[in-house]
Amino acid sequence: MFAQVFQGRTSDPEALRAALNRWVAELGPTAIGWLGSTDGTTDDGTFIAVARFESADAAARNSGRPEQGEWWAETEKLFDGDVTFRDSEDVEVDLQGDPDTAGFVQIMQGRVRDVARARELMARLSSEEAAAARPDVLGSVWIGHDGGEWTQVVYFASEAEAREGERTELPPGMRAAMEELMELGDGPPSFYDLRRPGIHSPA
Helix, strand or coil, X not given: CEEEEEEEECCCHHHHHXXXXXXXXXXXXXXXCEEEEEEEECCCCEEEEXXXXXXXXXXXXHHCCHHHHHHHHHHHHHCCCCCEEEEECCEEEEECCCHHHCCEEEEEEEEECCHHHHHHHHHHXXXXXXXXXXCCEEEEEEEECHHHEEEEXXXXXXXXXXXXXXXXXXXXXXHHHHHHHHHHECCCCEEEEECCCEEECCC
């Protein structure tokens, strides 16, 4: 699997939302290898999107389509400044429910000093025990970048349930794994709350 994360600032989130919806309606049905995408704008005007494809080759072929280039040429104008892109074939999807029904999405980004150990700890958190402890989590996508950097997309039924879940006392094993993960981090992660997420997948 391949994922592309792109983000930037916008002062017109509604126009940007409309542009993404137009891509889904007009280009999505014929997009090569497209598996799904999640996008949205935070309260402070930060737009962030994650698009998943079957492979890097499929994504490259899709980017080369003339209609894709035309769409981006127009959509790029809706950003205030540069847009950053990060590609990765290091993608893990963990499903506990149906992310397409999520009413709230939280995207986190950070960096860990020990990627191998972080993976071990993440595996512990992707379990039946985790699903039982946090039923508000419908699923997640973890994306590894160069230099130990990472992006994680977490899907929740609603923001209210997510906030309630944050106050839940975790089982000892999960709590220990979370604490060690935080210690491995090179500084605190960044959080992007998408209160009106666009969640799309092929029909």
